[in-house]
Amino acid sequence: MKSIGFLGLGIMGNAMAANLIKAGFDVTVWNRNSAKCAELVSLGAHQGDSPKAVAASCDMTFAMVSDPEAALALCQGPDGVMAGIGDNRGYVDMSTVDDKTSKTIAASITQAGGRYLEAPVSGTKKPAEDGTLIILAAGDQSLYDDAKPAFEVMGKMSPYLGDVGQGANMKLVVNMMMGGMLSIFSEGMSLGQKAGLDGQQILDIVDAGAMANPMFKGKGAMQLKEDYTTSFPLKHMQKDLRLAIALGDQLDQPLPTAAIANEAFKQAIKAGFADEDIAAVYKAIR
Known part of the structure:
Protein backbone atom coordinates (compact mmCIF):
# COMPACT_ATOMS: atom_id res chain seq x y z
CA MET A 1 0.00 0.00 0.00
CA LYS A 2 1.36 3.41 -0.96
CA SER A 3 2.40 5.92 1.70
CA ILE A 4 0.25 9.05 1.77
CA GLY A 5 0.92 12.59 2.94
CA PHE A 6 -1.91 14.90 3.95
CA LEU A 7 -1.43 18.67 4.21
CA GLY A 8 -4.12 20.91 5.73
CA LEU A 9 -6.19 19.67 8.65
CA GLY A 10 -9.15 22.03 8.82
CA ILE A 11 -12.80 20.99 8.98
CA MET A 12 -12.54 18.93 5.80
CA GLY A 13 -8.91 17.79 5.80
CA ASN A 14 -9.02 16.43 9.34
CA ALA A 15 -12.00 14.18 8.57
CA MET A 16 -10.58 13.04 5.23
CA ALA A 17 -7.17 12.18 6.69
CA ALA A 18 -8.82 10.35 9.60
CA ASN A 19 -10.73 8.12 7.17
CA LEU A 20 -7.50 7.24 5.35
CA ILE A 21 -5.80 6.31 8.63
CA LYS A 22 -8.78 4.21 9.75
CA ALA A 23 -8.72 2.42 6.37
CA GLY A 24 -5.17 1.28 7.04
CA PHE A 25 -3.17 3.69 4.88
CA ASP A 26 0.30 4.79 6.04
CA VAL A 27 -0.40 8.51 6.50
CA THR A 28 1.93 11.42 7.36
CA VAL A 29 0.18 14.67 8.27
CA TRP A 30 1.21 18.32 8.43
CA ASN A 31 -0.65 21.50 9.33
CA ARG A 32 0.45 25.10 9.67
CA ASN A 33 -0.83 24.95 13.27
CA SER A 34 0.92 21.75 14.35
CA ALA A 35 -1.44 21.24 17.31
CA LYS A 36 -4.08 20.07 14.83
CA CYS A 37 -1.93 17.01 14.05
CA ALA A 38 -2.25 15.54 17.55
CA GLU A 39 -5.65 13.89 17.09
CA LEU A 40 -4.55 12.16 13.88
CA VAL A 41 -1.21 11.08 15.37
CA SER A 42 -3.21 9.42 18.16
CA LEU A 43 -5.07 7.47 15.44
CA GLY A 44 -1.76 6.24 14.00
CA ALA A 45 -0.51 8.98 11.65
CA HIS A 46 3.08 10.21 11.50
CA GLN A 47 3.68 13.96 11.82
CA GLY A 48 5.73 15.69 9.12
CA ASP A 49 8.01 18.67 9.71
CA SER A 50 7.08 20.62 6.56
CA PRO A 51 5.23 20.26 3.24
CA LYS A 52 8.64 19.61 1.64
CA ALA A 53 9.45 16.79 4.09
CA VAL A 54 6.03 15.18 3.63
CA ALA A 55 6.18 15.34 -0.18
CA ALA A 56 9.73 13.90 -0.13
CA SER A 57 8.84 10.94 2.08
CA CYS A 58 5.44 9.87 0.68
CA ASP A 59 4.46 8.19 -2.60
CA MET A 60 1.66 10.72 -2.99
CA THR A 61 0.66 13.79 -1.02
CA PHE A 62 -2.86 15.21 -0.70
CA ALA A 63 -3.60 18.83 0.22
CA MET A 64 -6.78 20.48 1.45
CA VAL A 65 -6.45 24.20 2.15
CA SER A 66 -8.81 27.16 2.09
CA ASP A 67 -8.18 29.19 -1.08
CA PRO A 68 -5.88 29.82 -4.08
CA GLU A 69 -3.43 31.88 -2.01
CA ALA A 70 -3.02 29.12 0.56
CA ALA A 71 -2.71 26.47 -2.16
CA LEU A 72 0.11 28.41 -3.86
CA ALA A 73 1.87 29.11 -0.55
CA LEU A 74 1.85 25.39 0.29
CA CYS A 75 3.77 24.60 -2.89
CA GLN A 76 6.24 27.44 -3.05
CA GLY A 77 9.35 28.34 -1.07
CA PRO A 78 12.22 26.32 0.39
CA ASP A 79 9.92 24.23 2.60
CA GLY A 80 7.10 23.87 0.03
CA VAL A 81 5.84 20.80 -1.79
CA MET A 82 7.77 21.66 -4.97
CA ALA A 83 11.06 21.42 -3.08
CA GLY A 84 10.33 17.85 -2.02
CA ILE A 85 8.16 16.30 -4.73
CA GLY A 86 10.60 14.93 -7.40
CA ASP A 87 11.10 11.34 -8.57
CA ASN A 88 7.64 11.04 -10.15
CA ARG A 89 5.90 11.22 -6.77
CA GLY A 90 2.32 12.45 -6.82
CA TYR A 91 0.66 15.63 -5.57
CA VAL A 92 -3.15 15.75 -5.33
CA ASP A 93 -4.56 19.17 -4.47
CA MET A 94 -8.13 18.83 -3.19
CA SER A 95 -8.54 22.55 -2.41
CA THR A 96 -11.10 24.67 -4.28
CA VAL A 97 -9.15 27.04 -6.52
CA ASP A 98 -9.63 28.61 -9.95
CA ASP A 99 -8.36 26.89 -13.08
CA LYS A 100 -5.50 29.39 -13.51
CA THR A 101 -4.14 28.63 -10.02
CA SER A 102 -4.47 24.90 -10.60
CA LYS A 103 -2.57 25.14 -13.89
CA THR A 104 0.16 27.21 -12.21
CA ILE A 105 0.59 24.57 -9.49
CA ALA A 106 0.48 21.76 -12.07
CA ALA A 107 3.29 23.37 -14.10
CA SER A 108 5.41 23.85 -10.98
CA ILE A 109 4.96 20.28 -9.75
CA THR A 110 5.66 18.81 -13.19
CA GLN A 111 8.74 20.97 -13.62
CA ALA A 112 9.98 19.74 -10.22
CA GLY A 113 9.69 16.13 -11.43
CA GLY A 114 6.36 15.19 -9.83
CA ARG A 115 2.90 14.27 -11.10
CA TYR A 116 -0.12 16.48 -10.43
CA LEU A 117 -3.83 15.91 -10.03
CA GLU A 118 -6.43 18.47 -9.00
CA ALA A 119 -9.27 16.90 -7.05
CA PRO A 120 -11.58 19.47 -5.41
CA VAL A 121 -14.53 17.98 -3.57
CA SER A 122 -18.26 18.56 -3.52
CA GLY A 123 -19.56 18.06 0.01
CA THR A 124 -19.21 19.57 3.47
CA LYS A 125 -18.23 18.36 6.96
CA LYS A 126 -20.59 15.40 7.32
CA PRO A 127 -19.86 13.86 3.89
CA ALA A 128 -16.15 14.31 4.69
CA GLU A 129 -16.64 12.44 7.97
CA ASP A 130 -18.80 9.77 6.31
CA GLY A 131 -16.45 9.28 3.34
CA THR A 132 -19.20 10.24 0.87
CA LEU A 133 -17.63 13.24 -0.86
CA ILE A 134 -17.81 13.72 -4.63
CA ILE A 135 -14.20 14.07 -5.83
CA LEU A 136 -13.68 16.01 -9.07
CA ALA A 137 -10.35 14.80 -10.44
CA ALA A 138 -8.41 16.11 -13.45
CA GLY A 139 -4.80 15.98 -14.53
CA ASP A 140 -2.26 13.14 -14.66
CA GLN A 141 -4.22 9.95 -15.37
CA SER A 142 -1.57 7.62 -13.93
CA LEU A 143 -1.77 9.53 -10.63
CA TYR A 144 -5.57 9.33 -10.79
CA ASP A 145 -5.26 5.54 -11.07
CA ASP A 146 -2.81 5.46 -8.14
CA ALA A 147 -5.03 7.72 -6.01
CA LYS A 148 -8.26 5.81 -6.73
CA PRO A 149 -8.05 3.52 -3.65
CA ALA A 150 -7.71 6.60 -1.41
CA PHE A 151 -10.52 8.39 -3.26
CA GLU A 152 -12.77 5.37 -2.63
CA VAL A 153 -12.19 5.80 1.12
CA MET A 154 -12.83 9.56 1.10
CA GLY A 155 -15.70 9.72 -1.38
CA LYS A 156 -18.61 7.96 -3.03
CA MET A 157 -17.81 9.17 -6.54
CA SER A 158 -14.57 10.28 -8.20
CA PRO A 159 -15.01 10.89 -11.95
CA TYR A 160 -11.95 11.67 -14.07
CA LEU A 161 -12.67 14.95 -15.87
CA GLY A 162 -9.67 15.32 -18.19
CA ASP A 163 -7.04 18.05 -18.29
CA VAL A 164 -5.99 20.18 -15.33
CA GLY A 165 -8.51 22.99 -14.83
CA GLN A 166 -11.61 20.92 -15.53
CA GLY A 167 -11.88 19.71 -11.93
Whole structure:
Protein backbone atom coordinates (compact mmCIF):
# COMPACT_ATOMS: atom_id res chain seq x y z
CA MET A 1 0.00 0.00 0.00
CA LYS A 2 1.36 3.41 -0.96
CA SER A 3 2.40 5.92 1.70
CA ILE A 4 0.25 9.05 1.77
CA GLY A 5 0.92 12.59 2.94
CA PHE A 6 -1.91 14.90 3.95
CA LEU A 7 -1.43 18.67 4.21
CA GLY A 8 -4.12 20.91 5.73
CA LEU A 9 -6.19 19.67 8.65
CA GLY A 10 -9.15 22.03 8.82
CA ILE A 11 -12.80 20.99 8.98
CA MET A 12 -12.54 18.93 5.80
CA GLY A 13 -8.91 17.79 5.80
CA ASN A 14 -9.02 16.43 9.34
CA ALA A 15 -12.00 14.18 8.57
CA MET A 16 -10.58 13.04 5.23
CA ALA A 17 -7.17 12.18 6.69
CA ALA A 18 -8.82 10.35 9.60
CA ASN A 19 -10.73 8.12 7.17
CA LEU A 20 -7.50 7.24 5.35
CA ILE A 21 -5.80 6.31 8.63
CA LYS A 22 -8.78 4.21 9.75
CA ALA A 23 -8.72 2.42 6.37
CA GLY A 24 -5.17 1.28 7.04
CA PHE A 25 -3.17 3.69 4.88
CA ASP A 26 0.30 4.79 6.04
CA VAL A 27 -0.40 8.51 6.50
CA THR A 28 1.93 11.42 7.36
CA VAL A 29 0.18 14.67 8.27
CA TRP A 30 1.21 18.32 8.43
CA ASN A 31 -0.65 21.50 9.33
CA ARG A 32 0.45 25.10 9.67
CA ASN A 33 -0.83 24.95 13.27
CA SER A 34 0.92 21.75 14.35
CA ALA A 35 -1.44 21.24 17.31
CA LYS A 36 -4.08 20.07 14.83
CA CYS A 37 -1.93 17.01 14.05
CA ALA A 38 -2.25 15.54 17.55
CA GLU A 39 -5.65 13.89 17.09
CA LEU A 40 -4.55 12.16 13.88
CA VAL A 41 -1.21 11.08 15.37
CA SER A 42 -3.21 9.42 18.16
CA LEU A 43 -5.07 7.47 15.44
CA GLY A 44 -1.76 6.24 14.00
CA ALA A 45 -0.51 8.98 11.65
CA HIS A 46 3.08 10.21 11.50
CA GLN A 47 3.68 13.96 11.82
CA GLY A 48 5.73 15.69 9.12
CA ASP A 49 8.01 18.67 9.71
CA SER A 50 7.08 20.62 6.56
CA PRO A 51 5.23 20.26 3.24
CA LYS A 52 8.64 19.61 1.64
CA ALA A 53 9.45 16.79 4.09
CA VAL A 54 6.03 15.18 3.63
CA ALA A 55 6.18 15.34 -0.18
CA ALA A 56 9.73 13.90 -0.13
CA SER A 57 8.84 10.94 2.08
CA CYS A 58 5.44 9.87 0.68
CA ASP A 59 4.46 8.19 -2.60
CA MET A 60 1.66 10.72 -2.99
CA THR A 61 0.66 13.79 -1.02
CA PHE A 62 -2.86 15.21 -0.70
CA ALA A 63 -3.60 18.83 0.22
CA MET A 64 -6.78 20.48 1.45
CA VAL A 65 -6.45 24.20 2.15
CA SER A 66 -8.81 27.16 2.09
CA ASP A 67 -8.18 29.19 -1.08
CA PRO A 68 -5.88 29.82 -4.08
CA GLU A 69 -3.43 31.88 -2.01
CA ALA A 70 -3.02 29.12 0.56
CA ALA A 71 -2.71 26.47 -2.16
CA LEU A 72 0.11 28.41 -3.86
CA ALA A 73 1.87 29.11 -0.55
CA LEU A 74 1.85 25.39 0.29
CA CYS A 75 3.77 24.60 -2.89
CA GLN A 76 6.24 27.44 -3.05
CA GLY A 77 9.35 28.34 -1.07
CA PRO A 78 12.22 26.32 0.39
CA ASP A 79 9.92 24.23 2.60
CA GLY A 80 7.10 23.87 0.03
CA VAL A 81 5.84 20.80 -1.79
CA MET A 82 7.77 21.66 -4.97
CA ALA A 83 11.06 21.42 -3.08
CA GLY A 84 10.33 17.85 -2.02
CA ILE A 85 8.16 16.30 -4.73
CA GLY A 86 10.60 14.93 -7.40
CA ASP A 87 11.10 11.34 -8.57
CA ASN A 88 7.64 11.04 -10.15
CA ARG A 89 5.90 11.22 -6.77
CA GLY A 90 2.32 12.45 -6.82
CA TYR A 91 0.66 15.63 -5.57
CA VAL A 92 -3.15 15.75 -5.33
CA ASP A 93 -4.56 19.17 -4.47
CA MET A 94 -8.13 18.83 -3.19
CA SER A 95 -8.54 22.55 -2.41
CA THR A 96 -11.10 24.67 -4.28
CA VAL A 97 -9.15 27.04 -6.52
CA ASP A 98 -9.63 28.61 -9.95
CA ASP A 99 -8.36 26.89 -13.08
CA LYS A 100 -5.50 29.39 -13.51
CA THR A 101 -4.14 28.63 -10.02
CA SER A 102 -4.47 24.90 -10.60
CA LYS A 103 -2.57 25.14 -13.89
CA THR A 104 0.16 27.21 -12.21
CA ILE A 105 0.59 24.57 -9.49
CA ALA A 106 0.48 21.76 -12.07
CA ALA A 107 3.29 23.37 -14.10
CA SER A 108 5.41 23.85 -10.98
CA ILE A 109 4.96 20.28 -9.75
CA THR A 110 5.66 18.81 -13.19
CA GLN A 111 8.74 20.97 -13.62
CA ALA A 112 9.98 19.74 -10.22
CA GLY A 113 9.69 16.13 -11.43
CA GLY A 114 6.36 15.19 -9.83
CA ARG A 115 2.90 14.27 -11.10
CA TYR A 116 -0.12 16.48 -10.43
CA LEU A 117 -3.83 15.91 -10.03
CA GLU A 118 -6.43 18.47 -9.00
CA ALA A 119 -9.27 16.90 -7.05
CA PRO A 120 -11.58 19.47 -5.41
CA VAL A 121 -14.53 17.98 -3.57
CA SER A 122 -18.26 18.56 -3.52
CA GLY A 123 -19.56 18.06 0.01
CA THR A 124 -19.21 19.57 3.47
CA LYS A 125 -18.23 18.36 6.96
CA LYS A 126 -20.59 15.40 7.32
CA PRO A 127 -19.86 13.86 3.89
CA ALA A 128 -16.15 14.31 4.69
CA GLU A 129 -16.64 12.44 7.97
CA ASP A 130 -18.80 9.77 6.31
CA GLY A 131 -16.45 9.28 3.34
CA THR A 132 -19.20 10.24 0.87
CA LEU A 133 -17.63 13.24 -0.86
CA ILE A 134 -17.81 13.72 -4.63
CA ILE A 135 -14.20 14.07 -5.83
CA LEU A 136 -13.68 16.01 -9.07
CA ALA A 137 -10.35 14.80 -10.44
CA ALA A 138 -8.41 16.11 -13.45
CA GLY A 139 -4.80 15.98 -14.53
CA ASP A 140 -2.26 13.14 -14.66
CA GLN A 141 -4.22 9.95 -15.37
CA SER A 142 -1.57 7.62 -13.93
CA LEU A 143 -1.77 9.53 -10.63
CA TYR A 144 -5.57 9.33 -10.79
CA ASP A 145 -5.26 5.54 -11.07
CA ASP A 146 -2.81 5.46 -8.14
CA ALA A 147 -5.03 7.72 -6.01
CA LYS A 148 -8.26 5.81 -6.73
CA PRO A 149 -8.05 3.52 -3.65
CA ALA A 150 -7.71 6.60 -1.41
CA PHE A 151 -10.52 8.39 -3.26
CA GLU A 152 -12.77 5.37 -2.63
CA VAL A 153 -12.19 5.80 1.12
CA MET A 154 -12.83 9.56 1.10
CA GLY A 155 -15.70 9.72 -1.38
CA LYS A 156 -18.61 7.96 -3.03
CA MET A 157 -17.81 9.17 -6.54
CA SER A 158 -14.57 10.28 -8.20
CA PRO A 159 -15.01 10.89 -11.95
CA TYR A 160 -11.95 11.67 -14.07
CA LEU A 161 -12.67 14.95 -15.87
CA GLY A 162 -9.67 15.32 -18.19
CA ASP A 163 -7.04 18.05 -18.29
CA VAL A 164 -5.99 20.18 -15.33
CA GLY A 165 -8.51 22.99 -14.83
CA GLN A 166 -11.61 20.92 -15.53
CA GLY A 167 -11.88 19.71 -11.93
CA ALA A 168 -11.60 23.31 -10.72
CA ASN A 169 -14.20 24.43 -13.25
CA MET A 170 -16.63 21.67 -12.30
CA LYS A 171 -16.32 22.57 -8.61
CA LEU A 172 -17.00 26.25 -9.31
CA VAL A 173 -20.08 25.38 -11.40
CA VAL A 174 -21.45 23.15 -8.62
CA ASN A 175 -20.78 25.65 -5.82
CA MET A 176 -22.12 28.56 -7.88
CA MET A 177 -25.42 26.67 -8.21
CA MET A 178 -25.39 25.86 -4.50
CA GLY A 179 -24.79 29.48 -3.49
CA GLY A 180 -27.55 30.72 -5.78
CA MET A 181 -30.00 28.13 -4.50
CA LEU A 182 -29.23 28.92 -0.86
CA SER A 183 -29.65 32.64 -1.45
CA ILE A 184 -33.15 32.36 -3.01
CA PHE A 185 -34.12 29.70 -0.46
CA SER A 186 -33.18 32.08 2.37
CA GLU A 187 -35.24 34.84 0.75
CA GLY A 188 -38.22 32.49 0.53
CA MET A 189 -37.89 31.37 4.16
CA SER A 190 -37.67 34.99 5.28
CA LEU A 191 -40.60 36.16 3.14
CA GLY A 192 -42.82 33.27 4.20
CA GLN A 193 -42.26 33.75 7.92
CA LYS A 194 -42.74 37.53 7.69
CA ALA A 195 -46.07 36.76 5.97
CA GLY A 196 -47.06 34.69 9.01
CA LEU A 197 -46.33 31.21 7.63
CA ASP A 198 -44.82 28.54 9.83
CA GLY A 199 -41.17 27.89 8.95
CA GLN A 200 -41.37 24.14 9.44
CA GLN A 201 -44.45 23.93 7.23
CA ILE A 202 -42.54 25.78 4.49
CA LEU A 203 -39.76 23.19 4.76
CA ASP A 204 -42.21 20.28 4.75
CA ILE A 205 -44.02 21.56 1.66
CA VAL A 206 -40.76 22.21 -0.24
CA ASP A 207 -39.52 18.75 0.77
CA ALA A 208 -42.66 17.09 -0.60
CA GLY A 209 -42.39 18.60 -4.07
CA ALA A 210 -40.08 18.91 -7.05
CA MET A 211 -37.67 21.23 -5.18
CA ALA A 212 -36.89 18.66 -2.47
CA ASN A 213 -33.16 18.34 -1.84
CA PRO A 214 -30.85 17.58 1.09
CA MET A 215 -29.42 21.11 1.24
CA PHE A 216 -32.78 22.84 1.71
CA LYS A 217 -33.77 20.26 4.32
CA GLY A 218 -30.52 20.53 6.29
CA LYS A 219 -29.86 24.25 6.00
CA GLY A 220 -33.53 25.10 6.57
CA ALA A 221 -33.49 23.18 9.85
CA MET A 222 -30.35 25.09 10.89
CA GLN A 223 -32.02 28.41 10.09
CA LEU A 224 -35.14 27.60 12.13
CA LYS A 225 -32.98 26.53 15.12
CA GLU A 226 -30.65 29.53 14.71
CA ASP A 227 -27.81 27.00 14.81
CA TYR A 228 -25.04 28.00 12.40
CA THR A 229 -22.42 25.45 13.48
CA THR A 230 -19.95 25.51 10.62
CA SER A 231 -19.71 22.67 8.14
CA PHE A 232 -18.96 24.95 5.14
CA PRO A 233 -17.68 28.42 6.14
CA LEU A 234 -19.70 31.21 4.57
CA LYS A 235 -16.54 33.10 3.53
CA HIS A 236 -15.47 30.13 1.41
CA MET A 237 -18.78 30.07 -0.46
CA GLN A 238 -18.34 33.76 -1.26
CA LYS A 239 -14.83 33.00 -2.51
CA ASP A 240 -16.21 30.26 -4.78
CA LEU A 241 -18.93 32.55 -6.14
CA ARG A 242 -16.31 35.21 -6.84
CA LEU A 243 -14.12 32.70 -8.68
CA ALA A 244 -17.11 31.41 -10.70
CA ILE A 245 -18.05 34.94 -11.73
CA ALA A 246 -14.45 35.58 -12.77
CA LEU A 247 -14.60 32.42 -14.91
CA GLY A 248 -17.79 33.75 -16.47
CA ASP A 249 -16.01 37.01 -17.33
CA GLN A 250 -13.14 35.03 -18.86
CA LEU A 251 -15.54 33.00 -21.04
CA ASP A 252 -17.92 35.88 -21.85
CA GLN A 253 -20.78 34.06 -20.07
CA PRO A 254 -23.31 36.33 -18.30
CA LEU A 255 -24.00 35.17 -14.72
CA PRO A 256 -26.53 37.71 -13.34
CA THR A 257 -28.07 35.37 -10.77
CA ALA A 258 -24.66 34.27 -9.46
CA ALA A 259 -23.62 37.93 -9.20
CA ILE A 260 -26.67 38.73 -7.06
CA ALA A 261 -26.02 35.69 -4.83
CA ASN A 262 -22.42 36.82 -4.45
CA GLU A 263 -23.63 40.20 -3.18
CA ALA A 264 -25.84 38.46 -0.59
CA PHE A 265 -22.86 36.49 0.72
CA LYS A 266 -20.69 39.62 0.72
CA GLN A 267 -23.33 41.36 2.86
CA ALA A 268 -23.31 38.39 5.25
CA ILE A 269 -19.52 38.64 5.59
CA LYS A 270 -19.80 42.39 6.22
CA ALA A 271 -22.38 41.64 8.94
CA GLY A 272 -19.85 39.43 10.73
CA PHE A 273 -20.95 35.94 9.67
CA ALA A 274 -17.84 34.97 7.64
CA ASP A 275 -16.82 32.03 9.83
CA GLU A 276 -20.34 30.71 10.39
CA ASP A 277 -21.98 28.12 8.16
CA ILE A 278 -23.26 29.08 4.70
CA ALA A 279 -26.79 28.82 6.14
CA ALA A 280 -26.06 32.09 7.97
CA VAL A 281 -26.64 34.05 4.74
CA TYR A 282 -30.25 33.87 5.95
CA LYS A 283 -29.39 36.22 8.83
CA ALA A 284 -28.19 38.89 6.40
CA ILE A 285 -31.16 38.44 4.03
CA ARG A 286 -33.94 38.56 6.59
